[in-house]
Amino acid sequence: MDINKVIIPAAGLGTRFLPWTKAVPKEMLPLLDKPAIQYIIEECLTSQITNFSIVNSKSKQALESHFDSNTNLELILKERNKTNLIASTEKIFRHANFTYVRQTEPLGLGHAIWTARNTIGKEYFGVILPDELFFAKNPGIKQLIDIARQERASVIAVQEVPMNSVSSYGIIGIKKQITPKLFQVSQLIEKPKQKEAPSNLAIIGRYVLSHKLFNSLEKITPYATEELQLTDGINHMLKHGEKVFAYKIQGSRYDIGKPIGWIKAIIGRALQDQRYAPALREYLKDLDASHSFLYDNDQNLIKPLPKKP
Numbered sequence: 645m646d647i648n649k650v651i652i653p654a655a656g657l658g659t660r661f662l663p664w665t666k667a668v669p670k671e672m673l674p675l676l677d678k679p680a681i682q683y684i685i686e687e688c689l690t691s692q693i694t695n696f697s698i699v700n701s702k703s704k705q706a707l708e709s710h711f712d713s714n715t716n717l718e719l720i721l722k723e724r725n726k727t728n729l730i731a732s733t734e735k736i737f738r739h740a741n742f743t744y745v746r747q748t749e750p751l752g753l754g755h756a757i758w759t760a761r762n763t764i765g766k767e768y769f770g771v772i773l774p775d776e777l778f779f780a781k782n783p784g785i786k787q788l789i790d791i792a793r794q795e796r797a798s799v800i801a802v803q804e805v806p807m808n809s810v811s812s813y814g815i816i817g818i819k820k821q822i823t824p825k826l827f828q829v830s831q832l833i834e835k836p837k838q839k840e841a842p843s844n845l846a847i848i849g850r851y852v853l854s855h856k857l858f859n860s861l862e863k864i865t866p867y868a869t870e871e872l873q874l875t876d877g878i879n880h881m882l883k884h885g886e887k888v889f890a891y892k893i894q895g896s897r898y899d900i901g902k903p904i905g906w907i908k909a910i911i912g913r914a915l916q917d918q919r920y921a922p923a924l925r926e927y928l929k930d931l932d933a934s935h936s937f938l939y940d941n942d943q944n945l946i947k948p949l950p951k952k953p
């Protein structure tokens with residue numbers, strides 16, 4: 645089973661990061677020295693995936709430019725003997741193929757994936773949501789590809805979440821538990837209320853799916869009320885006899901769709917990176933020790949805390 649294409653839906657407005665995202669795509673949020681989306685592309689390249697269908701919208705030009713050559717910059721860096729500074733992006737545009745597809749209306753994740761249907765043949769393909777970063781020795785998407793090959797079926801990455809946050813995710817219903825990490829799926833419920841959730845296994849933005857999904861999305865499009873969800877399309881496949889599995893992938897996950905997740909990702913990654921870890925550890929230790937400062941809203945200044953009697 646060859647799986648060498650991934651669809652990345654990147655048409656979202658990034659409203660949670662406004663005004664920063666007014667002119668800059670949220671997928672370009674910096675994480676140490678790279679934009680977030682570069683980590684997704686690198687995860688795929690390490691998993692032998694080289695074809696990317698990026699679903700974008702207006703004002704996402706920076707995405708295309710980032711994965712393209714920049715002759716002026718290359719010349720200047722060459723003269724200064726500093727081409728290593730852009731070596732990682734150079735490697736990407738030499739090895740990867742990008743196709744950009746425009747989603748002209750924000751009609752939901754299912755619609756975004758459907759927009760890229762003509763870039764996929766009669767094959768299994770990956771979907772990665774760029775808000776979800778995943779770091780592991782064996783890349784997240786590769787873990788799913790291995791299961792898809794083993795089961796010859798679609799696979800969704802899941803993670804256990806606290807019951808009080810199930811309403812932020814697509815949640816899977818379990819038909820059968822196959823191993824401690826592998827489940828056959830009975831249904832998917834998009835953002836259920838806590839009491840309606842069939843489990844606490846949440847979909848975390850990585851999928852390997854059969855091309856039959858497109859047929860399903862096409863069938864349900866006319867019935868979609870507001871947004872067409874990807875989970876609706878997968879449910880339709882399930883109802884029509886396709887097997888779908890869920891796999892608890894192993895690694896560290898960051899939801900960078902929210903500012904706090906992005907902040908955690910920066911700190912988490914910096915602590916893993918020898919260039920920054922020693923200084924950051926020192927700084928965090930220091931922060932911890934100096935709880936003696938307080939922000940005074942009225943005077944707009946940081947004041948020492950009053951001493952305890």
Ligand code: G1P
Binds near residue numbers: 775812
């Ligand atoms: C999307 C999916 C949802 C999934 C989530 C993971 O929702 O629809 O099933 O659990 O991503 O991040 P969104 O967060 O885009 O609303």
